[in-house]
Amino acid sequence: MPECRDCQNPADRLRHQVKHCVGNEIRGTVDWDSIPNDLALVYDHARAHPDIDPDRIVVLVHSEGVVHTARLISDQRINPLGLVLLARPAESPRNTVRWQWASRAATGFLEQVGGAGSQAVSNEGIAGWCREQGMPDASCEQFMAPNEGWSDSTLTETMKGREFETMKESWLSLPGEDPYAHHLAEAGGVFASMNWWQGWLSDHTPVVDRLKSYEGAISVVLGDTDAVVPLDRQRDFYENLARSQPDTFELVVMPGKVHALGSNAVSGPMSEQAKLRVTETIRTMLEINKPDS
Template sequence: MSFDVTGIKMFGLPGVAMALLFAAGGSRGAETPAASPAPETPATLSDVGAGGRDFSVTSADGTQITGQVDVPMSADGREPVIVLSAGTGLFDRDVNFGNSGTERDAVFADLARRFTQAGIAVVRYDRRGVRYKPADGQVLDKAVSGTSTVESQRDDLGAVYDLARAEFGGPAACIALLGHSEGLLHIAGLAAANAAAPDLVVGIGGPLQAPADVFRWQSTERNAFSLRMMDADRDGTVTEAEIRTNWQETPSSLVGTVGALLHPEGQWTPEALDQQVVTLTGFYEAGKTQALAIDPEAPFPNTETPMAEYSWWQNWYTDDTPVAEKLSAWDVPFLLYYGTKDSQVRYEYQQPAAAAALGGQVEIHILPGLGHSLGSHALYGPMDEAAADALVARTAAILNERCAH
């Protein structure tokens, strides 16, 4: 499958194949390092400096998953714990997914600092096949990264979650799961598999619709949706002046240039917008046919930079079960955050899905002017400082209330 910079985008990462490895800080020309040996015991711990410990744990298929736990300065072994689940990409535990050029681009590392300051221990882990800050510079273990599937990502999170429940914060401690983007799908997979319920689920830009519905919207309707957002006078026609004034506050601002959104004739009529959706739907259907014809066990996107088996990619076309329906197996609070210019999921579509399956268990926050990672960009971080602080404070308040009972 080919990818277009201004076309298909995936959760938490542009659909451009070149970007897949960049998210993990690797280089496309890197040779495959030897696979890490499986640990001798189901889980091992080691110190990584003041306030933190490294860990390794074995997933259901025997793959070693590595990560770290960050603990508050005042840790006494009974503090609340939150496990962080990353979105799409070859991410290590820090989740470098920002464009500011600062240390805050490490979105999960930044969140970990804030959570520990609030008295909450943080557990974060490396995606299978991604080596954390390797001395030899070989970030990607291709033999392992290419084994990733929908099921293995659920199981990897499950192994980390089980370890967190047993080892970090004490068995009686409150525990939360936080998913950014596709990370919420992995959490939903645990719920559907009857895993032990946490005390709280937190989502950042997380889909609640079926994956197939979300991906179809990204592929066929996002641009028209954004252009209609630019229609300031609501007359149905989007002029060049309206686009130039408003484009940066819409999902399609992720294209990075206003020129890609302008119509050759100077304006978008309702008919032209409808036709754009029809045209993109044709491309989507062709891509779907091509994707589903490929061996599910083939490497995606290719053998040079494998991040999963092709079955994972195919799932975005075929999984029509709402994520919220899977999450409903847990009778726990759900704390969800969305930005108004999120390029990957639209809160207008996630709210009805939440209401239908989760009802009064959900608390949803819609943050004006923020994107998929709750930053100023439609897709990338770093997270807005005030948004990050508010999310951490609300999470802490819920966990402290539940831990008190």
């Protein structure tokens, strides 16, 4: 990709990336099944390569890649020696989206009403905000809490049950072949097909359940400040898996690391500390089935 010499802000950089890196026609063919199918092709190609021992393959995947790799494991389409799973929720795709959407919507509302960093608002504060917006009392009623106000947790739980289900049904009613723009919309880009997004909204199977039949080594690596995959939402899932597979499973928590296991909130690069830890994990896994020299 050529350097963007005229980029002044993130929006400029996104438009530049879409122009030079995103083929809308191809991205529009990405669906819920095409991704695991592509991963399976890569795995099969590696197994067939003359310079690769088919019994000593370790799969390293990040975020969404873990979801699709777990699907392949569950369907017995791949059976690598080991799995290194980075920054991925243990719960189902649907519940992951449900939590992320509801939590972000709740945080946005609290900050809009109460100011940046607000963790709670009272009904009195909401009423004042409504008056500032010129909103009639009847319209404001929909924002009121059943008690004296909302906390971040109570509003998130309410939005999970009310707002998310409405949004989900709306998305699921659309044709699967329609384009799904996601965050690329403002730059004229297509992220995937609508079927890809519908897969996230309708897949109820927890990732950890799809890994229960796997007998190889598993290492899960999470950053303890990952806002996309909060550690406190995943720990119980993975600790239960560890108890059921004590000899083959490990949970690695990287202090101060976010979703990309570095310092940037979403994108890379991965920190040197995380790289070393992951590399050492892969090396250890490969020693498990190392042929005699």
